[in-house]
Amino acid sequence: METLQVTYGIHAVDALFKRRRADVRELMILEGSRVTAVNELKQRAHQHVIKVTEVSAAKLKRVSGDGVHQGVVAMGLPRPEFSERSLEQMLAADKEWFFLVLDGVDDPRNLGASLRVADGAGVDGVIIGRNRGARITPLVAKVASGAAETVPCIRVANLARTLRFLREAGVFILGADGGAEVTIYDSTVDRSVALVIGSEGKGLRRLTREQCDQLVSIPMHGSVSSLNLSVASAVMLYELRRQRDQFTE
Template identity: 50%
Template sequence: MAGSIACGVHAVRVLLSRTPERVLRVHLASGREIGRLAEIRTLADRAGIAVVGADPASLDRLAEGAHHQGVVAEVAPRSGDPETQLEQALETAAGPPLLLVLDGVQDPHNLGACLRSADAAGVAAVIVPRDRAVGLTPVVRKVAAGAAETVPLVSVVNLARTLRELKERGIWLVGTDDSASATLYDADFSGPVALVMGSEGEGLRRLTRETCDQLVAIPMAGAVESLNVSVATGVGLFEAVRQRSVQSARKKK
């Protein structure tokens, strides 16, 4: 099968609405083209995309274990190599770019949740290492609820090199580390910045940590020592959103 897989009503609807040229084929549950699935059929027909009826077993197999809600789409990859994708994301960012770097996140549910938070926070691109990290699986796309189709996920061979290149472009790298003396609220997210998050359990790798311009910890007021990576990512990104909103409001006065 060509391309990758997206499943679930919301993810497929976003694809058909925003980038129908990337949808190769849509598989719909046979005999269930009512309600939201009928809307999927209409969007696919309008874009001239082939729709194939499928039984539950076929959809389960295509979705690779993800909850598909009766619809699975075959999707072409984004055009261009990772460097080109990142360049385009930086060039088209509205205002100072906000990036998210995930250093080795393994759980597809965590990556999907991070993508969803990234979309909500206006992140220009999410950068991940190609090896030792989960990719854009059907489960990731389903959990992301359409955000995997709106936020570029850039998979790079050498994360440390990519981080150095970002620094050369004037992007400030803020990494999270539970042992850091500075807190998240000490960081300045108002300019071009990348929030760098570590993997589940291990945190940032040594070289990634050393490449960051600043290390910060998220203040914890309870008994637990740390947050789930997707929750911590949301906290960090929306501190950036808060700072940028305050700065924008001040400029308007």
């Protein structure tokens, strides 16, 4: 018997249909729904002979685990898992790599938001510790708004060891640290890079910090002392994207 995974929310289900339509086994929609996006998903499911079931709001709430399902839930095969071996295979290709590394980030909403930002900035993969990081849950996929299907989330056993491997492969390791004198705008990145960000309130762990080639901060000009994780990720990733694009023009 197949093990099926829940995906809910319009954007998350839409991305699932686009990326892994063959893995979808059933689409559940709110009975009587007049939401255009929901009915478009229903039509696409019918076109590809995917089972469609109209169910009550109570059933959708139960299946989604009280998630904000927006009237649609898909049941499908689990997402592919990415590990250290996957990372090794990726780095065998001759290209300039762009990674986001999350150190000790265990909040599913932060992971989902970071995946969404990573997709927008063109990141090749998000690396997270297997034992100290959040997993890709239905909530993460919903918050990621489709990015859980487009950005590989690479789970590793030892983050410090993985960073060391990346450095040996020629990837520049840039760590986010609110106390760093050098800001992200002072950095110059013209090659493969991995941006490492720690959890809110704790920051980078010592062993992680020791593997960074450089620590950078975001300049704060107001009264607050820091930004939340996903906003900080967005600021830094888009600045790194700008720098990389500048050097490839």
